[in-house]
Amino acid sequence: MRDKRMTADEVVGGIKDGMTVGIGGWGSRRKPMTLVKALLRSPAKDLTVVTYGGADAGLLCAAGKVRKLVYGFVSLDSIPYDPWFKRARETAAIEVLELDEGMFQTGLRAAGHRLPFLPIRAGLGSDVLKHAPELKTVRSPYDDGEELVAMPALKLDVALVHLNRADKHGNAQYLGPDPYFDDLFCLAADRRYVSCEQIVETFDGPPQTLLLNRMMVDGVVEAPGGAGFTSCVPDYGRDEALQREYATAASDLEAWPEFYERFLG
């Protein structure tokens, strides 16, 4: 079996200007922050970033990497708003596709299933469609004739996810309570990279926790602490103090450069 171990820099070396990058996790939970940091240091720009957003979205906006952000929300969970995302929006520095959370999942599923779209009721009547005129509706061909949103596939060039354990072949395991949508990000992407707290020879725990299999993964990065200040239970909880430091610095353009330099390390 193939050995897919690589470094974070090798992962982002394949990310070219203009690509669409999906980032796993949810809010400030199990974000692949080591991979995001490598992306921040890389020359890649004009990215379309697809994320249930946390500080990953804010940091990439801060670094000017984002041409377009696709999201259902951006939040640091214990801190409601990400200051850099707010600034990027309020200065219209980025294009956006703002979706309902369920539409977002449906778009990933459509991409993973190689379908042009999947129908969903969410979005109807709301301003999601008003602010995203590229989204269309479809009418049920059956007797009910109901009009539904035709959520287009959210196809990704690259998926970046962080799990608790992986083997060198790309099988990977989550040990926390929620898989989030990391498997769907991988299925929706052409190239799929997982970082993990630890590379193991064999897995402990129920096989149902093996969220990713090696068909779904092209590269494995061993990155202890790789979720940064976001939570990665049971290995560690969110580093609230560091997250607060990030949010405070992000709110203050004078304080930001010092924090950012130290943060990138």
Place this chain on the structure above:
Amino acid sequence: MSDITRAEVCVAACADLFLGAGETLASPMGLIPSLGAKLARLTTEPDLLLSDGEAFLLTAESTVEGWLPYRKVFDVVAHGRRHVVMGANQVDRFGNQNISAIGDHAKPTRQLLGFRGAPGNTVNHRTSYWVPRHSPRVLVEAVDVVSGVGYDKAVGPFHDVHRVVTNLAVLSFDTPDHSMRVLSVHPGVSVDEVQKQTSFPLVAQDVVETRLPTDEELELIRTKLDPGGKRDKEVPQ
């Protein structure tokens, strides 16, 4: 029991949102709705399902009775056995809600969370709102961005915006044109005050006073659900 606080009235009003819900997933956002849902389960609605805010369903005794990660929450949303109580940066006379952005969506004066699950919730199952600071800035004539869908934009077979509970009153939409009506004002609040704190004309016929929590409910709120008294910080007297 005496010295019943406004927060405790709001908790009981939130509990009443779930009357008749039965085996339904209650998804309360924020402290007061969460206390309300837990209170309902300990009193009138023992069959309610409640999550820990992460991925587990917990019984009233805090033992795990189920697994509900986000992806399965989306299944419940679409399936419909759910009553969500969301916050609202703005809510208007037909129950449209905004948690996305203030101002023009293309370049907002204030970016908020984003649509989150509001569009899907409101076309799939019963939705209520909790407003801890009832003011003309929150109760607006028309929201800047429609996140949760109101009655004038309702589509599909499952739209059901139930009530808005605020620190001043309980409001509903059971009027001929589904415009907002004052159902009850909290003890010590007048209908005039509620109207003054609202940017659009409210229907205000047959307004009653919001009920006080019972002795049993107060005991549960004060000794079991919120012994630290966080509720009174969210809703000052």
